[in-house]
Amino acid sequence: MKKWIVVTGASSGIGLQTARQLLENGYCVVATARNAQLLDQKFTTYSDTCIILPWDLSDPDRIKEYASLVHEKAGAVYGLIHCAGAQKTLPIHMLKSSNLTELFQINTFSGLLLVSAFAKKGYYMEGEASFLLISSLSAHEGAYGKTAYAASKAALEGFVKSAAPELAEKGIRINAVAPGVVRTTMVEKHFQQLTETQRNSTIGEYPLGLGESQDISNLLEFLISDKSRWITGQTILIDGGHTVRKC
Numbered sequence: 685m686k687k688w689i690v691v692t693g694a695s696s697g698i699g700l701q702t703a704r705q706l707l708e709n710g711y712c713v714v715a716t717a718r719n720a721q722l723l724d725q726k727f728t729t730y731s732d733t734c735i736i737l738p739w740d741l742s743d744p745d746r747i748k749e750y751a752s753l754v755h756e757k758a759g760a761v762y763g764l765i766h767c768a769g770a771q772k773t774l775p776i777h778m779l780k781s782s783n784l785t786e787l788f789q790i791n792t793f794s795g796l797l798l799v800s801a802f803a804k805k806g807y808y809m810e811g812e813a814s815f816l817l818i819s820s821l822s823a824h825e826g827a828y829g830k831t832a833y834a835a836s837k838a839a840l841e842g843f844v845k846s847a848a849p850e851l852a853e854k855g856i857r858i859n860a861v862a863p864g865v866v867r868t869t870m871v872e873k874h875f876q877q878l879t880e881t882q883r884n885s886t887i888g889e890y891p892l893g894l895g896e897s898q899d900i901s902n903l904l905e906f907l908i909s910d911k912s913r914w915i916t917g918q919t920i921l922i923d924g925g926h927t928v929r930k931c
């Protein structure tokens with residue numbers, strides 16, 4: 685039986701690496717991001733096992749429609765990995781309802797609403813399904829100038845804890861993963877705003893060096909599989925030793 689996993693943010697970084705790794709390891713993937721052309725370019729070689737479904741997940745009123753389209757094309761899913769997200773530097777004096785809404789819609793609301801939509805009877809494989817949300821280390825130790833981003837990720841972790849017992853009754857596990865700095869397009873853009881000294885200082889705070897997307901996809905693959913069948917309601921930090929570094 686095919687095991688379909690919905691991977692959002694599949695056109696770039698952690699989502700792209702995760703989707704590819706799952707496909708290579710025998711899973712089927714629904715690959716979503718906004719850029720249809722990029723998705724086509726990345727996933728054309730997997731025509732039988734990959735459904736390319738471009739979608740803007742920042743519209744909360746259309747998440748049910750998205751899930752219903754996935755259901756129509758793939759049937760009940762084995763897993764959901766919500767990697768789509770955005771980061772913004774917004775000092776506190778610049779916070780406004782418009783930029784907060786923009787950030788929370790893609791980082792937070794879409795995650796909660798995707799879980800809600802895919803937890804509908806018939807939309808997930810009962811007793812096997814695993815849902816994963818991507819938080820961030822910034823939700824644990826803060827990130828200067830990124831208050832809204834950190835808050836949007838911390839909200840996911842509160843949700844995961846509360847949702848786990850409710851979803852366990854349906855046979856669904858739910859967990860979050862909170863990475864430290866991983867080399868992706870998102871981080872390249874952030875690094876461009878820093879001086880060389882600031883960049884080196886960040887790199888120096890990671891005893892095992894900065895992360896690569898594969899470091900995260902390996903954990904996500906474990907958490908999506910039944911090898912992690914006794915883990916739910918957790919946020920797993922993955923940070924190359926950053927939080928336990930020698931200061």
Ligand SMILES: NC(=O)c1ccc[n+]([C@@H]2O[C@H](COP(=O)([O-])OP(=O)(O)OC[C@H]3O[C@@H](n4cnc5c(N)ncnc54)[C@H](OP(=O)(O)O)[C@@H]3O)[C@@H](O)[C@H]2O)c1
Nearest residue numbers: 693695696697698717718719741768769820865866868870
């Ligand atoms: N890299 C890190 O150091 C790091 C650390 C902690 C947490 N994270 C989290 O990990 C996740 C992946 O980050 P990344 O570094 O891999 O970022 P990335 O390379 O910038 O990829 C972000 C992905 O999200 C998609 N996306 C953005 N807005 C979307 C929308 N409205 N609808 C649908 N898809 C959308 C993008 O595709 P389109 O632009 O085509 O839509 C892209 O595929 C994010 O949630 C991020 O917050 C990253």
